[in-house]
Amino acid sequence: MTRAAYRRRAARSATAAIVVLAVLVLAGCARIPTSGQVLAGESEQQESDQSYSFFPDAPRDGMSREEIVEGFLDAGTGTQNDYEVAREYLADSYRQEWDPNARILITASVPDVVDAGPDSIQASYKSSASVDSEGLYSELKSGTTERLEFTLAQDSAGEWRITEAPPGIVLLSQNFRSLFKSYTLYFYDDTLSRLVPDVRWFDAQQTALTRIARALVNGPAPWLAEGNVVSAIPSGVSLLGAVTVEGDVADVDFSSSLSSTSPDQYSRMLLQLTESFADFEAITSVTMSITGVPIDQELPPEDEVVVNRQVTSTPLVYKSGELGFLGGVNVTASPETAALQGALASLSPQKGAYSADGDVASFVTPNGVFTTPISDPEPLLVDARPGPLAMSLDSWGYTWTGSTDGPGLRATDVEDRQHSWLEPAENVGATGYRAIAVSRDGARLAVLENSSVGVRVAVMAIEREPSTNRPVALGVPLVLEPGGASPVDLAWVDETSLAVLAVGSEGTAEVRTQTVGGTVSVNGAVLDGQQITGSNTPAGLRVLDKDHHIYVPKGNRWQQSDAVVDFILTQV
Known part of the structure; x- marks a missing residue:
């Protein structure tokens, strides 16, 4: 529903x-x-309702250390295939270690890239906000400067590649609003009778459903948890793989530890998932599975949970x-x-x-x-x-x-x-x-x-x-x-x-x-x-x-x- x-x-x-x-x-x-009198104002930081795809350049032969770092930072806009282009700027041994989803640093200007030593490059930004691995957005104090350190080495062909980089990506604010979207996730108050919203920011393309489901498993934002806001998904339960979509139905597969949960809790989980996936217009219903076996469950009665x-x-x-x-x-x-x-x-x-x-x-x-x-x-x-x-x-x-x-x-x-x-x-x-x-x-x-x-x-x-x-x-x-x-x-x-x-x-x-x-x-x-x-x-x-x-x-x-x-x- x-x-x-x-x-x-x-x-x-x-x-x-x-x-x-x-x-x-x-x-x-x-x-x-x-x-009557009319007064107008300018709009700022309007969130885009449309997702975009960027196609950054892959590294070229003969690039300097500074150019490699600049190219890597620019490639943060290429979210396709788990940041495939950005990983090409990394040394082979480091490509799978780097975590692009750990953090997003949002900035209003391009970086100041300087030589920081024989094998180091530093990039400095005036940053306005950041998003953590759970999709939680935080404003930074005005004038905040972030300094990112990169270590590089030459590969067997003599090309510079990054061997160590800060986790996450850096995006200009306009690119962030094009590539990422705010989603309203829902958790429960401590009476389990009211849904409480929790805004998160995820990739506006294919990975968002899975990241939303994983965030519901991990629980509400820390500041909300202090008020005993909780997830209906029991602790110790994990998500198995990505959320799958067939037609207009999204299925979320959970670990076997969910099997001892009561029907009432299954029902509240289903409502929590349904409401949290509501920003995806193509999805009209949600199902749940335990290690691939479907759970037959209905939403709670209309008078049990207040939604918005x-x-x-x-x-x-x-x-x-x-x-x-x-x-x-x-x-x-x-x-x-x-x-x-x-x-x-x-x-x-x-x-x-x-x-x-x-x-x-x-x-x-x-x-x-x-x-x-x-x-x-x-x-x-x-x-x-x-x-x-x-x-x-x-x-x-x-x-x-x-x-x-x-x-x-x-x-x-x-x-x-x-x-x-x-x-x-x-x-x-x-x-x-x-x-x-x-x-x-x-x-x-x-x-x-x-x-x-x-x-x-x-x-x-x-x-x-x-x-x-x-x-x-x-x-x-x-x-x-x-x-x-x-x-x-x-x-x-x-x-x-x-x-x-x-x-x-x-x-x-x-x-x-x-x-x-x-x-x-x-x-x-x-x-x-x-x-x-x-x-x-x-x-x-x-x-x-x-x-x-x-x-x-x-x-x-x-x-x-x-x-x-x-x-x-x-x-x-």
Whole structure:
């Protein structure tokens, strides 16, 4: 079954509350405006959707040591036949030892190649990013210089060949985006009831399926594993050979140690593989085998595992005391939001978040953060720390709060009114938080954190108590580098990307989209933008300016709508 088919099933299992709320405003859904101010921005580092083949030159007779190294580095674009051309630059005894998949160094310029001794050559690069053997992408600090050392010797014919080289390849950024593609792999949260995405980068051609399957066997990215994100594939199981494709069916063959696994685990493995292979449009189904013997297994029932949790795409707003869904310029209240309005009357809310599944709504007010059940509104003060407070809700019903002055975060359950006090597993210099956002799978926390070097964007895993889903720990922060001026807000765009609103000296707020585990793009700007909220896709992003006008994306521009509201609530 394809990802689209499975997610259609998942969408049908969304809560009745979301369905009812969406229907109430169906006739007046917010439209894409065709008038008003438009601000554009340049796109950078756009990922290519098309794979290319390069055909680098093989070595010629009489090449110097420097030319051999330069030719070898250029041949990193020739991925065909396991880098056959690049291996021709290596000594016969070293050709099979060199591992091209160990690392990709991404650079914006050609190398500076210099003589480093009688049998040595050094190549220096200004590098921007790297990809490791598991396909994990990492930004490097601006201005990072990588120096690669090569040892050479003459063969029996007197030709120079490389006898020792750093593992991996070096690619110009544009060549990297042509040859490699980002794939969304999926693992499970520790309840095995939700899939958690993990972006990897692999060759856009024939080896990607096998490398994806091997990555699923090896487990999630280390920073996700700190939150007990796991693979359904048991430890000790190995992949046997390459993934095979016949027609539109991909088969993954595992070692005999898988034979003792339960049917439920087989089912979750099949879903994990199916979703992780979904970027391959030609593959419509996946099968599994144990040492070549097929396993007869179905996907889990639709209500057992949540795949890419969705919310209603219609903006939920607060406007002049009214809480409801926006249709054009009108706010339509549902029974749930109408009940909340009465509870909010005395709070003067400034920001809000809403979780229909968690039956919780939370609001930032001048007197602190309040949270309340949606079904029976009774606001509870959960954080009264002085100063501006950042707030987020998660889909398990916990309200998260952080102060601009202090590294700790608080997570509160509205039902038992118990707090969890959480700090990142490793102190990377955070002194407070401007904005926080829990992903809808509940496994990841994104933050805008104050630090001695300015405002940074970071993501970390959330570890939860298995029996209650209470947050009990945070992993080591993965610091991202979206660039831009001063970030003021952030939101989840979809399951793998964050939108960061960054204000420059002229008051123009750029929208920068950062894939967690990938690249950055600049998606236009809004003058005096102050708040950004997400939905399910990039088209669901909304920006609010200082005069409370709503802007919607229109291509790589932002179009001012006719709607004016106090704030837009984040739905989780």
